[in-house]
Amino acid sequence: MKYGYGVDLGGTTVKMGLFSDGGRLLDKWEIDTDVSNGGVNIPTDIGRSILADMNKHSFSRSDYLGVGIGVPGQVWPDGTADAVNLGWRRLPIIGQLEELTGLRAVGDNDANTAAMGEYWQGGGKGCKSLVLVTLGTGVGGGIILDGKCLQGAHRAGGEIGHIPVNPGETRLCGCGNRGCLEQYASATGCARLAMDALAGSGAPSTLRSERKVDARAVWDAAKAGDGLALEIAGRFCDILARGIATVANTVDPEVIVIGGGVSRAGQLLIDMTAERYRRYAFNPCKNTPIVLAKLGNDAGMYGCVANLL
């Protein structure tokens, strides 16, 4: 048995875990992300934390596969990384981690490592290909084909949040375009769909008495049978289903995994999306399973270790 460290680097915390090569999470912990000084202290903080953990065990150096890291940005083939939110610009993260720990290091974008994690030990375990759709503040994605992450010629592989789904949209997406999937099928998109529905309809709804109508409130009300909330949820799932059908018709994965904060809505979200997906998907892909992500916030760490295998 060999061991690997998975490091999921976020803007506020760094999630770290020790895994067996068989995919067992043996221990996990977090440290703060120090974004001061353009994030230059981050590699040292991570390296020290790994060294401290290595000292707790009596493994020899050859027992380790290495350190995998997921970065909220790009990791380039030369081992440098860009990450706007951390202040990183071509920071040589891979070389620094190798020097600090004495272990081999590999890195990738954090959406890709999450997809890789769900592929290895989560909702796509046992499958050869997978699309992960992450419904959070925005919509992210990652595509794994034959065990390899689809990076893309400009590192935009799996950026399905910016699929154009509504040519009539007048509001701008964060990316500068109009009518992107992310403008509807994210937590913020769900809240916006709710605002529009509440303003455009006189129907009674428990949502009208909510102090804050966010995605969670919509899905809670939908689960409780609120008619207007179910309508909003239906529109959310319809747009999401069209986006997923589009991706499925293009890359035809074995399974589609839904993760991110909004996926806490659970099986109702899956069922409503799957029903609509079957309307839009091309015949051979109509029965592609749509399942919930299984690893939650740990997916990235898992994927970082999968990248070491």
Next chain:
Amino acid sequence: MKYGYGVDLGGTTVKMGLFSDGGRLLDKWEIDTDVSNGGVNIPTDIGRSILADMNKHSFSRSDYLGVGIGVPGQVWPDGTADAVNLGWRRLPIIGQLEELTGLRAVGDNDANTAAMGEYWQGGGKGCKSLVLVTLGTGVGGGIILDGKCLQGAHRAGGEIGHIPVNPGETRLCGCGNRGCLEQYASATGCARLAMDALAGSGAPSTLRSERKVDARAVWDAAKAGDGLALEIAGRFCDILARGIATVANTVDPEVIVIGGGVSRAGQLLIDMTAERYRRYAFNPCKNTPIVLAKLGNDAGMYGCVANLL
């Protein structure tokens, strides 16, 4: 130097070519496709034609890479093929070709071999990844990533003709869904867009005096500066651009190649599509080149030989 045979099997003719491994087409010819008796004579006809060509040359058996075939259907890993239009159902085409010619044989779907051909020696030559969009009676596609064709879990990889682009469509697509890309961005789709525009507008147009308003008439009139034809062409390219942007945001290819009968409209089609594509594509993919296919009807044969390399 080695040699390979490329066999592009269609419903009426079989296009055959002898290639060098460097990608030169040395000779090409056609034979009729005999669809009688469930297409059982096709393998023998192809085998005989290859043997006759081999007899014209003094190459030894080891000078040949083999025979690659593209089938209007599926070629399965066990070497059998399904092709509805030929009457094939699990016909053991690969084994039969190997027995008949004494050469190694490989096969794939014809849309995939066309993509492989454009990747090897056509519009994508020198690139690592490519999406081929074929605008014919329908819309077909093929995706090549790192030199390998994306097959998909249900052999539906690259079936971008059935991307849902218009949830409001009431007319059925041939696939049974509504609002597929193919309903607009194909030759038949272009003719339908033209009918709708002519019926819905009183604007003068040279198209009104055409006996038959097909895709060719629309593009000819557009090139001659006809206002209504340019509007129809604009709508055609807008929908096509959205479809392409969707695919680009998903797989992020190095180049997008446009082929098929409608692509004979040429550079105007490319320019009008590219301009709209840049509106819909995600930032990193905005400058992905969109180019015309280069190999025309020979693309499939080229790809069949590329599959032997």
